[in-house]
Amino acid sequence: MKKNKIKFIASDLDGTLLLNGAQKVSEELIPLIKRLNDEGIIFCAASGRQYPNLRRLFGEVADELMYICENGSVIIYKDKLLDKTPMKVELGRDIIRTITGVEQCEVLVSGERTSYLKPKTESYLVRMRDIVRNDICLVDDLEHIEEDYVKISVYDPTGIENTQDYFLTAFEGRAQSCVSGKQWLDYTAQGVNKGSAIKTIQRLMGFEAEECIAFGDNFNDIEMFQSVGYPIVMRQAVDAVKANAAYETDRVENSLRKLIEKLQTEV
Structure with a gap:
């Protein structure tokens, strides 16, 4: 990856960022998100959870994240509504x-x-x-x-x-x-999911699929994998989910750290 080629990183929460039933993000994630911000890379929490619930997980960087909420129905960036797709x-x-x-x-x-x-x-x-x-x-x-x-x-x-x-x-x-x-x-x-939300973000922000990464672990992350150039699945995912991703990781934080290190060496 060339420096700043990646512009957007989306991650599922439960089973991906939050492992083994955890209800708060790891202490090491926050400084990694700050470093991504410094590189001009948007980090996005993508979940079925509601926006206020998601915000509480991210503490001091909560205002800097993008949020795909309610399985893709609501997209919020810097506390402002970017897009909403309600049902009839x-x-x-x-x-x-x-x-x-x-x-x-x-x-x-x-x-x-x-x-x-x-x-x-x-x-x-x-x-x-x-x-x-x-x-x-x-x-x-x-x-x-x-x-x-x-x-x-x-x-x-x-x-x-x-x-x-x-x-x-x-x-x-x-x-x-x-x-x-x-x-x-x-x-x-109908047609709304985390993947459709990523496509909306790409259209609104001018991102190409090849400039985007997505982390996930379950069947409701497959559309997200199909919307990005770098789909990364969690190692503990079932094979039917893994079949939809090109890359695999044990922890999101490890992959983010490797990306940041790579960006540093390319300065």
Whole structure:
């Protein structure tokens, strides 16, 4: 790579930057992000999480990052909205009613920066407020919130494997759906994913695919791999995911350090 050829680096969070269930980034990541900024390289956190939740992970460099939030539905850079792709209102309402109709399942409705809940159980409220630590708003009617639906999620505390076949086919052809953890399944607007968000960023920022790197570990990172010149998969990923990446790493930080060292030697 020539100096400054790379202009953009996106990384998935859970299972990629956050290993073994970690809920905070490593201490060594922050100075690496600062060095990338010094080189004019944008670092982007790409996740199904909401924006305020993602920001909290990055401390003193939070304002300098780009964020692909809500599985690609929301893109924020330097705390300003760069792009948003909501789903149609009636589709969102259909999804909410369908999830609510399954007894053990809860609904999570995502706006641009807020999660909307009408919890069936106290344990779900506690989970979202105190464990996941989303910025939440309790409402009486999820079908009439005062902003766009950017993502709607199923939470199945018994395990999403018990209901995923139903939910994956319920809105096939109308909404994008993906399993996003042991208990979660997400819906976004049709065609929206982390890869489509990277293509939007490339268009808006004037980046070529060959100037971009993406790190990921799971099936919902495959579109991201397909959108960049340097797709890097985590070593612990399953073979079906690895087949979509040209490179492999054990830790994102190790790859970033090697990139920075290479840039230094090319000065």
